[in-house]
Amino acid sequence: MSSKELTDKLVAAIKSGKYDAIICNYPNGDMVGHTGVYEAAVKACEAVDECIGRVVEAIKEVDGQLLITADHGNAEMMIDPETGGVHTAHTSLPVPLIYVGNKAISLKEGGKLSDLAPTMLALSDLDIPADMSGQVLYS
Incomplete structure (x- = not known):
């Protein structure tokens, strides 16, 4: 495609x-x-x-x-x-x-792939599972 x-x-x-x-x-x-x-x-x-x-x-x-x-x-x-x-x-x-x-956010530098899912969940106002190792990439 x-x-x-x-x-x-x-x-x-x-x-x-x-x-x-x-x-x-x-x-x-x-x-x-x-x-x-x-x-x-x-x-x-x-x-x-x-x-x-x-x-x-x-x-x-x-x-x-x-x-x-x-x-x-x-x-x-x-x-x-x-x-x-x-x-x-x-x-x-x-x-x-x-x-x-x-959203008025400021993205952080130095993230990794495992940070994308928690970031997407946070942007969607959804809970982040405790077993996710990534961090939210904005403040």
């Missing part, structure tokens, strides 16, 4: 009001990052950027909330800084966490 088709379905789902939460993955940067082709990575990231813009508009229309992040990097490093050769593997560089919504 192309990012445009995925976004069409995602925007429709957001506007439908049927869902309390939707989790969506745009694999473009990851998939193209593995090719090592810089121009393709730029186009992939531009496509996702355009799609995320549509998602943000839909979230605002329904007064919803949105977290944007990634589980790892890839397309941000297409050249290996040590060898000067093509870099096609995942990176361990920090990835951003972006919040769109109506």
Whole structure:
């Protein structure tokens, strides 16, 4: 499925009001990052950027909330800084966490994947199970 088709379905789902939460993955940067082709990575990231813009508009229309992040990097490093050769593997560089919504929050830096579920629950005003090891990533 192309990012445009995925976004069409995602925007429709957001506007439908049927869902309390939707989790969506745009694999473009990851998939193209593995090719090592810089121009393709730029186009992939531009496509996702355009799609995320549509998602943000839909979230605002329904007064919803949105977290944007990634589980790892890839397309941000297409050249290996040590060898000067093509870099096609995942990176361990920090990835951003972006919040769109109506809550006045300040996101914390230095989070990890296990922090996303507690953060989502807190944003939804739901209880966080005691056995979750992650922390809420905002104050």
